[in-house]
Amino acid sequence: MSSKPTMRDVARKSGLSIATVSRVINYPGEVPAETAEIVTAAVRYLNYRPNINGRRLKMTHTRTVGVLVPTLANPVFATSVQGIEQEANEEGLTVLLTSSNYDPEREMGAVSALLNNRVDGLILTLANADNNPVVDLLLAEKIPFVLLFNQPERADIAAISVDNAQSAFDITNAMIAKGHRSLVMVAGQFESSDRSRQRYDGFCRALDQAGIEKKHLVQVRFGETDLVEPLRDLLLGPDAVTGIVCSTDMLAIAAISACRAHGLSVPGDVSVGGIDGISVGGLITPKLCSAVQPTQQMGRQALAFLRGLIKGQTNPQSLLLPHHLSDGDSIGSIRGSSRRRSSTRV
Amino acid sequence: MSSKPTMRDVARKSGLSIATVSRVINYPGEVPAETAEIVTAAVRYLNYRPNINGRRLKMTHTRTVGVLVPTLANPVFATSVQGIEQEANEEGLTVLLTSSNYDPEREMGAVSALLNNRVDGLILTLANADNNPVVDLLLAEKIPFVLLFNQPERADIAAISVDNAQSAFDITNAMIAKGHRSLVMVAGQFESSDRSRQRYDGFCRALDQAGIEKKHLVQVRFGETDLVEPLRDLLLGPDAVTGIVCSTDMLAIAAISACRAHGLSVPGDVSVGGIDGISVGGLITPKLCSAVQPTQQMGRQALAFLRGLIKGQTNPQSLLLPHHLSDGDSIGSIRGSSRRRSSTRV
DNA sequence: TCTGCCAATGTAAACGTTTCAAATGTTCAT
DNA sequence: ATGAACATTTGAAACGTTTACATTGGCAGA
Known part of the structure; x- marks a missing residue:
């Protein structure tokens, strides 16, 4: 035997x-x-x-949920998956994890694979939640799903997120409040992340409100951590910026590194702010100023939410969780003289 | 219908x-x-x-592999999972991910759940690979599995890892070479991680070889990022250390933060070295000196290895991948005067 | 003693596949 | 015309569960 x-x-x-x-x-x-x-x-x-597969075949539900994130390399997603896992564990649910690597093409393939596994529901962080074929498919097939970090326009989709535009607005304002008038946003490519676009919108709104005309934008591929060249002109050029708002903390950390590489100090010469609130941001020097979202909590919430939908609870509701600005020291008061000196130094 | x-x-x-x-x-x-x-x-x-479940029931294999990591909160594991995922994706394999939160008790539960799913094989990072009931179970049930990051004593277990002791030895030596004679290792608790112990062994070996008697050890719970109190005495006390070797990069980053909190500069007053080579270490200031392991590659290798075992390839071989020291600047030459000044300052 | 009821257990039919063995058709040399 | 050889296709039996329904036996009430 x-x-x-x-x-x-x-x-x-x-x-x-x-x-x-x-x-x-x-x-x-x-x-x-x-x-x-x-x-x-x-x-x-x-x-x-x-043999769970025997059971799954017989039963109408599988007690399995699928999760799709852009990447695990960014702690913000890894942490959210942690939250999902914890909650799933407590409920005895199995998690099927996949990642798209920010590639919209791969999203469909990944979700398709998850559906073949007959998951009871899905938690997704999509490149772009609006006009997304994956969303259409899921709605058509009536598969329960919750978007995480996405903020879709349609109101009939369950989504858990912070207010992306507002987050960017707040962190940008924090810089403006310190006297900065010449700012750039460093963001991931919009095609790969609607969050990026929404955050850029918030950035622009803050500048508009302050009456600042000039809106710089530097877009980088996701996963890119070398900002030395992309930022060269904006840091050393004739109309150099004094503040960098980054659409993610990972970018913010990379931006600080780039500033240093150009001989500029943060926050002495340049201020840098991020969005996400990944934990390592609190450990580095300077302590990163960020619009913090309750990442892990959001993962848990997403799963709780999804369970509701699976149970048949109708009318998915979106949830905007509150964010807050962390008290870091990567954002400093503007000091015209210091900035000028360092920019002429090169 | x-x-x-x-x-x-x-x-x-x-x-x-x-x-x-x-x-x-x-x-x-x-x-x-x-x-x-x-x-x-x-x-x-x-x-x-x-319906994949129908297929899985009929077929003898499920084209599914189970993965168990301590946590996704540490980028070193998140990155390895990325590697596993990539390779699995290319092979059309499904990944079932679970985490133990460094709790040996939970390992058995997690693996049990994976086995109920009839995974074809497993990739595991265990708290302790030796005398582990999970390993015994897997051997008894003849389920193919590969250990990742673990370096078990028995030779008949497939394992992919760097040489933990050697990594620690090398980074410690790098400090000794810069003149440091008073060192501490900050490590996770040994019960939660055999890597910790092995790395501590390497640390001790380096000190022994240099004829240094005093071996300090600070152990912290995993997930702990606040080292301000744990390091207080060793940083400010009468026989304060000049170098901190950390068993992980996460700890190293936390240690640098703690030094700063105590008014000490790195590497001016204290040198800090880590092990793992997580990518954020290269972006922070000072750039982290670390014994770098090819984390993502190790994940891929582990899956490739596992596929071999599943195909019936016998005689599992362990693989020790090479590590290298990164050129950071968190380790500096000893400067007695500077160190004294800063330690009397407090 | 019989009836009816209830608790405990058993029978057997799915669930959606894969795959072996068998059936059907087609082609072609004889 | 016959049948061998082959290419396609099909029937039906698993795989390991869950569960509606049937069966069993014991026991209370008459």
Whole structure:
């Protein structure tokens, strides 16, 4: 007997029927203690473990949820997955994880694979939530899903996010409040992230409100961490900026590094702010100023939300969680003289 | 017809048998182009997607691998999972991800859940690879598995890792070479990570070789990022250290932060070195000196390795990948005067 | 003793695949 | 015309569960 023991084997061993065994395993309460004991003894003796695939085939639901994130390399997504996992674990749900690498093309393939697995529902962070074929597919097939970090325009889609535009608005304002008038936003490419665009909108709104005309934008491929060249002109050129607003903390950390590489100090010469609130931001020097979102909590919420949808709860609601500005020291007051000196130095 | 279309539906629609449909889907080459066309038309028309659970039940293998990591919050593991995912994706394998949160108790539960899913094999990063009940279970059940980051004592277990002791030895030596004689290692608790212990061993070996008697050790819970108190005495006390070797880069970043909090500069007053080589280490100031392991590559390798075992390749081999020291500037030459000044300053 | 009821257990039919063995058709040399 | 050889296709039996329904037996009430 080399193959794995099945329920039938347990039944034979315990002299009971396969149905009783099944009941002992799934509804322990509905079976007399003695029989349960016999069965569990056989289970232990044979080292039996239920084949979940048999169950999944029979049952209408699989107690499995699919998760799609752009990448695990950015701690903001890794942390959200942690939250999802925790909550899933507590509920005895299995998580199927995939990543798109920010590639809209791969999103469909990944979701397709998840659907083939007959997941009960999905948690997705999409490149672009609006006009997305994946969203259309899911709606058409009536598969419950929750968007995470996306802020779709349509109101009938469940989504958990912070207010992206407002986050960017706030961090930008924090710089403006310190006297900065010449700012650039460093953002991931808009095609790869609607968050990027929304955050850029918030950045622009803040500048507009302050009556600042000049709006610089530097876009980089996702995963790129070398900002030395992309920022050269804006840091050293004739109309050099004094503040860099980054659409993610990862970019902010890279921006600080680039400033240093150009001989500029942060926040002495240039101020830098980020968005996301990844934990490492609080450990580096200067401590990163960021619009912090409750990332892990958002993951948990997303799963809780999804469970509701799976249970049949209708009318998906979007949830905008509050963000807050962290008290870092990567944003400083403008000091015209210091900035001039360092920019002429090169 | 609200329920999902099945293969039977496709067969009916295309006027062919269910067996032919199956063949078109699984072995497209072995079927005349015309019939294939008819079938795929029906598939498209019905929006049919194969139910993987049906297949998994019938087949002996599931084309699914289970992955267990301590946490995704540490980029070193997140990155390795990225590597695993990439390779799995290319092979059309599904990844089931779980995390133990460094808790040995939870390892068994997590692996058990993965086995219930009938994964074809496992990639595990265990708290402690030696005398581990999970390892025993897997060996007993003859489930292929590969350890990642673990360096087990037994030679008959497949494992992919760098040489942990040697990594620590090298980074420690780098400090000694700069004149440091008073060193501490900051490590995660040994019960939660055999890597920690192995790295501590390497640290000790380097000190021994240099004839340094005093071996300081500070152990912290995993996930802990506040080292201000744990390091207070060793940074400010009478026999303050000049160098901190950390068993992970995350700890190293936290250690640098703690030094700053105590008014000490890195590397001016204290040198700090890490192990792992997480990417953010290269972006912060000072650039982190670290014993770098090819994390993502290790993930890919682990999966490639696992595929071999699943295919029946016997005699699992361990693989020690090379590490290298990164050229950072968190390790500086000893400057007795400077160190004294700053330590008396407080 | 019989009836009816209830608790405990068992029987058997799915669930959606894959795949072996068998059936059907087609081609071609004889 | 016959049948061998082959290319296609099909029927049907698993795979390991869950669960509606049937069966069993014990026991209370008459």
